[in-house]
Amino acid sequence: MAKKLSIERIIHNQGFGARKLCRIMVWNNEITVNGQPCDDPNTEFELENLSYTVKGEAWQYREKSYLMLHKPSNYECSHKTQHHPTIYSLLPHPLVVRDVQCIGRLDEDTTGLILISDDGQFIHKMSSPKHKVPKVYEVTCKHAVDEAQIAHILKGVQLIDEDAPIAALECTRISENVIHMTLAEGKYHQVKRMVAAISNRVEGLKRIQIGELKLPDDLAVGEWRWLSVDDMMKLAPK
Numbered sequence: 001m002a003k004k005l006s007i008e009r010i011i012h013n014q015g016f017g018a019r020k021l022c023r024i025m026v027w028n029n030e031i032t033v034n035g036q037p038c039d040d041p042n043t044e045f046e047l048e049n050l051s052y053t054v055k056g057e058a059w060q061y062r063e064k065s066y067l068m069l070h071k072p073s074n075y076e077c078s079h080k081t082q083h084h085p086t087i088y089s090l091l092p093h094p095l096v097v098r099d100v101q102c103i104g105r106l107d108e109d110t111t112g113l114i115l116i117s118d119d120g121q122f123i124h125k126m127s128s129p130k131h132k133v134p135k136v137y138e139v140t141c142k143h144a145v146d147e148a149q150i151a152h153i154l155k156g157v158q159l160i161d162e163d164a165p166i167a168a169l170e171c172t173r174i175s176e177n178v179i180h181m182t183l184a185e186g187k188y189h190q191v192k193r194m195v196a197a198i199s200n201r202v203e204g205l206k207r208i209q210i211g212e213l214k215l216p217d218d219l220a221v222g223e224w225r226w227l228s229v230d231d232m233m234k235l236a237p238k
């Protein structure tokens with residue numbers, strides 16, 4: 001049988017505040033469900049394909065949240081930040097209440113694609129070293145990158161504190177100073193440390209792909225969107 005819940009519980013579960021507050025919003029006619037006003041907090045609805053509005057803003061019921069964000073520079077991937085605003089301030093408040101977490105952190109000066117979810121299993125799977133989901137970075141280097149440096153990155157560079165050399169899965173030159181680097185791991189400052197190991201220096205870093213999922217051209221810096229089924233398929237490990 002299809003799962004049903006009262007509207008009070010639904011909007012509470014979706015991150016719109018304490019049960020009491022949600023009840024008051026329903027009483028105050030601030031909620032519509034599937035296009036109809038609803039002023040009884042106990043009215044039950046099937047969860048599948050449920051759409052609702054809260055204070056005029058449209059939402060779709062989601063058991064779990066899966067989203068992507070185009071991270072700007074000067075934002076930190078942490079709930080408790082030190083120097084810059086948190087990336088979570090770029091998301092609607094109900095998602096933050098649902099305790100969404102980013103999957104793998106980017107440095108504060110790194111931009112690009114970051115995944116965010118409140119599904120613990122998904123987060124674990126995507127971040128586990130066992131699954132080795134490849135990530136592609138666009139790296140702008142201080143000095144021109146030559147073939148020998150690319151060969152070195154592909155062969156493997158020795159990083160301090162690592163037992164064995166680490167190699168990029170792929171490394172291609174886009175222009176004199178710009179390379180695309182694909183990594184299987186997500187070690188601390190990995191791109192910056194690998195580029196330093198070839199006697200160069202990262203001046204700009206942007207993550208442009210995770211698995212087969214590319215940062216969409218039309219997702220502006222600072223914007224987020226829900227992951228579609230198609231996007232999720234592109235993240236599934238091969």
Ligand code: URA
Pocket residue numbers: 105106107108110188189190191192193205
């Ligand atoms: N590697 C880095 O050095 N920084 C990032 O933010 C991501 C990968």
